[in-house]
Ligand code: HEC
């Protein structure tokens with residue numbers, strides 16, 4: 001794909017997100033610190049780690065630290081609307097008010113713990129190449145074109161830097177089983193062909209590479 005067509009796809013998807021967000025325009029004021037925000041954050045951190053660094057439990061709990069607030073909020077809405085099917089996060093998120101979603105999402109941006117680590121290092125050089133140059137022969141664009149040269153993301157495009165290896169491998173190998181469910185097209189469609197076109201060993205390589213980015 002050319003850079004122009006990538007940008008077009010992205011802009012179309014962003015418009016869709018904008019219109020779905022407009023539905024939440026009527027909202028009460030932001031939740032106060034006493035209004036349950038602290039308690040909710042403590043709850044999030046029992047799974048996502050005390051500084052949002054992620055945790056490798058029975059499931060990999062993704063890193064939220066440094067994540068783009070727009071992305072966090074968009075994913076929480078996707079869990080609630082079951083466009084992204086995950087029973088744990090549905091239960092967590094469906095009780096949250098729209099203003100609480102925003103307040104929670106904003107919090108994690110300011111956290112900056114060291115990457116969780118632990119990924120195999122054998123194919124990191126291959127992962128770096130995929131991240132920076134893509135795989136033109138398999139129709140895989142450079143990840144950096146959207147996720148940024150340092151993997152920090154922007155707006156609805158997530159940060160990948162420091163993300164848990166096991167989590168990233170799981171998402172990229174099971175993309176269509178969890179994301180983009182239901183009839184509405186959302187931002188998950190932007191990643192679907194890329195996830196599909198990567199082989200398992202390519203996924204492992206790029207997941208290992210980004211897991212060490214700070
Ligand atoms: C009981 C454990 C648990 C709790 C509590 C929890 N989460 Fe999660 N969360 C998970 C798991 C597991 C996933 C990965 C889901 C998947 O595989 O798609 C996840 C995924 C997410 C994602 C998607 C991240 C990404 O990179 O796409 C966001 C955002 C999120 N959680 C936010 C929160 C917030 C905010 C709270 C607190 C209100 C919270 N979570 C509480 C277990 C938990």
Ligand code: HEC
Nearest residue numbers: 006141142143145146157158168171187188190191194206
């Ligand atoms: C055209 C832009 C674009 C390109 C190129 C791209 N991505 Fe993405 N990626 C996105 C968007 C947008 C999302 C958010 C999808 C959603 O809303 O569900 C995403 C999500 C992801 C996620 C999920 C992160 C999480 O926290 O759950 C992973 C992992 C990912 N991309 C890896 C990659 C890798 C690896 C490459 C390169 C091989 C790549 N992406 C190339 C736009 C892109």
